Amino acid sequence: MSLVAEIDFGTPRAKAEKMVTLTIDGASVTVPESTSIMRAATELGTQIPKLCATDMLDAFGSCRLCLVEIEGRAGTPASCTTPVAAGMVVRTQTERLKHLRKGVMELYISDHPLDCLTCSANGDCELQDMAGAVGLRDVRYGQSGEKHPNPGKDESNPYFTYDPSKCIVCSRCVRACEEVQGTFALTIAGRGFSSVVSPGMEEAFLTSECVSCGACVQACPTATLNEKSVIDIGTPEHSVVTTCAYCGVGCSFKAEMRGDELVRMVPYKDGKANRGHSCVKGRFAWGYAQHRERILKPMIRSKVTEPWREVSWEEAISHAAAELRRIQAKYGKSSIGGITSSRCTNEETFLVQKLIRAGFGTNNVDTCARVCHSPTGYGLSQTYGTSAGTQDFDSIEASDVVMIIGANPTDGHPVFASRLKKRLRQGAKLIVIDPRRTDIVRSVHIEAAHHLALLPGTNVAVLTALAHVIVTEGLINEPFVRERCDWDEFQHWAEFVAQEHHSPEAVAKISGVSAEAIRAAARLYATGGNAAIYYGLGVTEHSQGSTTVMAIANLAMATGNIGRPGVGVNPLRGQNNVQGSCDMGSFPHELSGYRHISGDATRELFETDWGVKLEKEPGLRIPNMLDAAVDGTFKGIYIQGEDILQSDPDTHHVAAGLAAMECVIVQDLFLNETANYAHVFLPGSTFLEKDGTFTNAERRIQRVRKVMAPKNGYADWEITVLLAKALGFDMHYDHPSQIMDEIARLTPTFAGVSFDKLDALGSVQWPCNDKAPAGTRVMHMNGFVRGKGKFIITEYVATDEKTGPRFPLLLTTGRILSQYNVGAQTRRTANVVWHEEDRLEIHPHDAEQRGIRDGDWVKLASRAGETTLRALITERVAPGVVYTTFHHPNTQANVITTDFSDWATNCPEYKVTAVQITPSNGPTHWQRQYAEQARQSRRIVIEAAE
Numbered sequence: 001m002s003l004v005a006e007i008d009f010g011t012p013r014a015k016a017e018k019m020v021t022l023t024i025d026g027a028s029v030t031v032p033e034s035t036s037i038m039r040a041a042t043e044l045g046t047q048i049p050k051l052c053a054t055d056m057l058d059a060f061g062s063c064r065l066c067l068v069e070i071e072g073r074a075g076t077p078a079s080c081t082t083p084v085a086a087g088m089v090v091r092t093q094t095e096r097l098k099h100l101r102k103g104v105m106e107l108y109i110s111d112h113p114l115d116c117l118t119c120s121a122n123g124d125c126e127l128q129d130m131a132g133a134v135g136l137r138d139v140r141y142g143q144s145g146e147k148h149p150n151p152g153k154d155e156s157n158p159y160f161t162y163d164p165s166k167c168i169v170c171s172r173c174v175r176a177c178e179e180v181q182g183t184f185a186l187t188i189a190g191r192g193f194s195s196v197v198s199p200g201m202e203e204a205f206l207t208s209e210c211v212s213c214g215a216c217v218q219a220c221p222t223a224t225l226n227e228k229s230v231i232d233i234g235t236p237e238h239s240v241v242t243t244c245a246y247c248g249v250g251c252s253f254k255a256e257m258r259g260d261e262l263v264r265m266v267p268y269k270d271g272k273a274n275r276g277h278s279c280v281k282g283r284f285a286w287g288y289a290q291h292r293e294r295i296l297k298p299m300i301r302s303k304v305t306e307p308w309r310e311v312s313w314e315e316a317i318s319h320a321a322a323e324l325r326r327i328q329a330k331y332g333k334s335s336i337g338g339i340t341s342s343r344c345t346n347e348e349t350f351l352v353q354k355l356i357r358a359g360f361g362t363n364n365v366d367t368c369a370r371v372c373h374s375p376t377g378y379g380l381s382q383t384y385g386t387s388a389g390t391q392d393f394d395s396i397e398a399s400d401v402v403m404i405i406g407a408n409p410t411d412g413h414p415v416f417a418s419r420l421k422k423r424l425r426q427g428a429k430l431i432v433i434d435p436r437r438t439d440i441v442r443s444v445h446i447e448a449a450h451h452l453a454l455l456p457g458t459n460v461a462v463l464t465a466l467a468h469v470i471v472t473e474g475l476i477n478e479p480f481v482r483e484r485c486d487w488d489e490f491q492h493w494a495e496f497v498a499q500e501h502h503s504p505e506a507v508a509k510i511s512g513v514s515a516e517a518i519r520a521a522a523r524l525y526a527t528g529g530n531a532a533i534y535y536g537l538g539v540t541e542h543s544q545g546s547t548t549v550m551a552i553a554n555l556a557m558a559t560g561n562i563g564r565p566g567v568g569v570n571p572l573r574g575q576n577n578v579q580g581s582c583d584m585g586s587f588p589h590e591l592s593g594y595r596h597i598s599g600d601a602t603r604e605l606f607e608t609d610w611g612v613k614l615e616k617e618p619g620l621r622i623p624n625m626l627d628a629a630v631d632g633t634f635k636g637i638y639i640q641g642e643d644i645l646q647s648d649p650d651t652h653h654v655a656a657g658l659a660a661m662e663c664v665i666v667q668d669l670f671l672n673e674t675a676n677y678a679h680v681f682l683p684g685s686t687f688l689e690k691d692g693t694f695t696n697a698e699r700r701i702q703r704v705r706k707v708m709a710p711k712n713g714y715a716d717w718e719i720t721v722l723l724a725k726a727l728g729f730d731m732h733y734d735h736p737s738q739i740m741d742e743i744a745r746l747t748p749t750f751a752g753v754s755f756d757k758l759d760a761l762g763s764v765q766w767p768c769n770d771k772a773p774a775g776t777r778v779m780h781m782n783g784f785v786r787g788k789g790k791f792i793i794t795e796y797v798a799t800d801e802k803t804g805p806r807f808p809l810l811l812t813t814g815r816i817l818s819q820y821n822v823g824a825q826t827r828r829t830a831n832v833v834w835h836e837e838d839r840l841e842i843h844p845h846d847a848e849q850r851g852i853r854d855g856d857w858v859k860l861a862s863r864a865g866e867t868t869l870r871a872l873i874t875e876r877v878a879p880g881v882v883y884t885t886f887h888h889p890n891t892q893a894n895v896i897t898t899d900f901s902d903w904a905t906n907c908p909e910y911k912v913t914a915v916q917i918t919p920s921n922g923p924t925h926w927q928r929q930y931a932e933q934a935r936q937s938r939r940i941v942i943e944a945a946e
């Protein structure tokens, strides 16, 4: 095996359509107009020496190493900054050029420490490579870098070091931070020979604005910025391309290895979702895979009050199967069920739902999308006919107006946020609808045209008011609506939104957003050119989540912003494979490809393939399973890769449901919070240890490739197969590619997908079938999947969760960049340096009224429960609104959230909880009790191990 080779073309691909032909070193090459000579030469296979150029960044022209001669032109221009021209004749290797390049390199090397043999980048250093490429053999003024400015190493960042003694001041890092990441954390301080790279105002990396995306480290041609893992382990010697297992952006990475040890994750330039960029999680936070708390042996116990007993795989699996069959014999077939994982692969998720439907004989299967984007599935399928976003991420490059609703992309979907910011810096306009002033509202060189800081729970009112403006001010795209949508339904909807109580003036009173702001935002969205909507859980996790999704879909149809690049409706999906887990038939009422279980033809297709009869009636959703458990009719559950105790609402109710079950089987990497109530623990495998596919927010199916053997012995799909066999339902697969073949056979939107095709094309976006063999970039191009687009009435119904004298504030929840979801992975990495605990954000006015100072412990109480955490006083939140993250189990923010949920899908209303905040001395009685129970529950009797 070897490292996956990626060519650096020196400058970005030109977008011009016109092609020009020129000659380089006697060979003819045809490239798009405005391509640099350097890139054109590289396409011919000629690598012109370079130091300051790289194809992730615009040309800069500072190092003067890439000089060329052009016939008919005086001098020796830099090839990275000189565009090609038709008929141009270029020479890249002449005696004069060789002499000049040697002179340039000699100056660089004379100012550089000559410790190559012990340097961490030895063998992976462009300065070293270029010295060789220009044939530098001696240095006349060698000073071994003694006079080089050296303010000292900065090792403050947990993942990379900065050693200024090796810096050649090429500015690639500074430009990467600006152009690729959009954070502008770095500058070049000083002038001439005393120039040095500096984070912020000459701060340490850790305390600067730096968000540790790693783009500067990737861009650095020397060891100045280098991964600590490379310094510790050595340079990698082989690599495998795989997909990040954190968020729904789906970044592609090269997992670079030395032997069987992972050295670093390097963003892959050919990755179509990330185009060579990354965030701190995917780039650096993979150490959890080797964390000492990872459970590697199966364990069982008869009561949750007992310690765990390590057992063999055979014993664990046969015990689990026997328990499930015993429960079914005693309480009936439907007394058990399972939950698929949005962190696992498509193939694994498909197998779990197959096991439950065909092996357990029940449709009691659900997935964590229940608690995040189930309203997206419902809302978009009602209006457009598919349950997924309409665009690819490249589409943002063609947007003129971007509306972000209830999403915090810089924290939740950072690589998409960087692409969005780039487009905004190019001049696209931004509208943000969010109760909180998130970073995207205002950051370096970015300012939202309109920030509608609405009260939590009023999304539908505000979106319908936007529609009111569009209809009453004649901003409808009538030709589009007449051609593509049901006209009668449109008229009905237009009459509805035009009613006076939907006017911005009326809605201002409910939402707290001024009528002028609503009107201005509506006009910009409808008339500003290509307008795209991106939204997140701030839309879906409400009692009117599905209604909000439909209101968004209505807006896009009414203005014709659907069916081409630059526009569309795009859910920013949370987990790495939440789109996939929904596609794979994880919902109780749907088989893969969103086909209702009651459809006889669909069911028969699966029955024939699987050789069993399937239940016709939909099974229980997660909340219904828990309710049934409390009622005594649901007794056993198989949960793969999901921590419902921490992530689902109303923790007390979840705990009561789990405690009432007789057999809880948890398959995971760590003893998570749900495992405190488990009887069987099956150790799971990480994304590094298995083959399969994930589907990201763009519907893009990408390969996950095994880079090391599973430390627990089995990939997750193999464990499901073992459990199925023990239950007497035989499944047989030698490789996950066979599971994908089965998915393709049974799912029309996946009919053209295979591992071979994914390996050949890199990735495909579903639908991928005979009609679209290479997949579908943009949906609904020539017509909606359901035929005519359907406008749906979106009456605003205020949530039953209301503030009052006892609970006067509204709590909303979200994420932070460095942590991920319930934090099971990121808490076990050095990312904790940025976020050791969940904090409660409160406006200075509300804090002062309560005598709360920054950092004080406060009690956060709702009708559902109470917890304590420390306060963070900030104007990011408006008066009357408080906010917290939910990454840490000792906070258990979901003790507070209620069991109100979306009317259509049961998606919990995480984003609106009426609360009160009071000063506190520390953890509540419940928190102390819970911590003690968790401690007891995690005891393991090692002696009993086989």
Ligand code: SF4
Residues within 6 Å of the ligand: 173, 176, 177, 181, 183, 184, 185, 186, 209, 210, 211, 212, 213, 214, 215, 216, 217
């Ligand atoms: S790691 Fe990212 S944010 Fe930090 S300085 Fe480098 S490019 Fe900028």
Ligand code: SF4
Residues within 6 Å of the ligand: 166, 167, 168, 169, 170, 171, 172, 173, 174, 197, 219, 220, 221, 222, 224, 225
């Ligand atoms: S730190 Fe690296 S990328 Fe930045 S200027 Fe120095 S050598 Fe260039």
Ligand code: SF4
Residues within 6 Å of the ligand: 244, 245, 246, 247, 248, 249, 250, 251, 274, 278, 279, 280, 281, 282, 283, 413, 414, 415, 416
């Ligand atoms: S943006 Fe998401 S997919 Fe990309 S590296 Fe970060 S966590 Fe992974």
Ligand code: FES
Residues within 6 Å of the ligand: 049, 050, 051, 052, 053, 060, 061, 062, 063, 064, 065, 066, 078, 079, 080, 081
């Ligand atoms: S690579 Fe062209 S000037 Fe540096």
